Amino acid sequence: MRILIVEDDPLLGDGLSKGLRLLGYAIDWFTSAAQADSAQQVVHYDAVVLDLGLPGEDGMSLLARWRRSGRGTPVVVLTARDAIESRISGLDAGADDYLIKPVTLDELAARLRAVTRRSAGMPEPVWTHGDLVYQPASRDAAWQGKPVSLTSHEAMLLELLLMHPNRVLTRDFIREKLYGWNEDIESNALEVHIHHLRKKIHPKIVRTLRGSGYALGVVETAA
The missing domain is CATH 3.40.50.2300 (Response regulator)
Structure with a gap:
């Protein structure tokens, strides 16, 4: 944010x-x-x-x-x-x-x-996406009932994707939301955050649309 x-x-x-x-x-x-x-x-x-x-x-x-x-x-x-x-x-x-x-x-x-x-039209205190549960107030996340430890930027990125579940977010848009003008960031910082979300939550939690950007992915729910 x-x-x-x-x-x-x-x-x-x-x-x-x-x-x-x-x-x-x-x-x-x-x-x-x-x-x-x-x-x-x-x-x-x-x-x-x-x-x-x-x-x-x-x-x-x-x-x-x-x-x-x-x-x-x-x-x-x-x-x-x-x-x-x-x-x-x-x-x-x-x-x-x-x-x-x-x-x-x-x-x-x-x-x-x-x-x-x-x-954003999401007044609920708890957001869910399949087996993912996210609490924006505390930035606590859980996948299939197990807590997921996220850095502040990983949590902000996940929150941004959840706020726009049906939208493709360009790289520039995401960087604009995650970083202020005075922050020093590495050129591949966004890709690193996405990699960590996929590793910590689910490989399909973030979709890459080549030439367009990234979107919230469809993940399987537990049977």
Whole structure:
């Protein structure tokens, strides 16, 4: 899951970025509405964490403008504006959730998971695919009843495939979702993650469509 953070406080922005990366998210952090606009032109983010007190264009104005233009990316507002009128205005402007600073990292991550599940049309807390069981909240996976140990990027890749069960995902699309701009990645990193998923879960869990990309595979269920 790739998240855009729009926060002008350097200490908070840095803390959120580092904390969410440790939880396995791909993060891009910017400090102004203009930078956030530019980032959204080239990356399809899964969710946005948006401060309202931004320099230049206010976050509330930015959010309303995004919604008027048809941009439907889930937005979690994270702000010090705790008046009920501000909360109502934020939700009416198009926010999917509204949090008051300070907030724990675990709660923010939970809110992000909730809005992205709803956006993907998969609100269930447990996802199944044949004999595969996956819990997005904890990123726990089990195959035929046995736990599967996954790295953060392997879990993100599996989650991405499960969220798009009938779609062929291009290599560029997957890389965009798994890595932020500031991450150093090996050229064959994606192929390594796919190899590990096939080894740990099932050889057919990921299908390769040459020249097109990858898709969730059809796997046999236990008799």
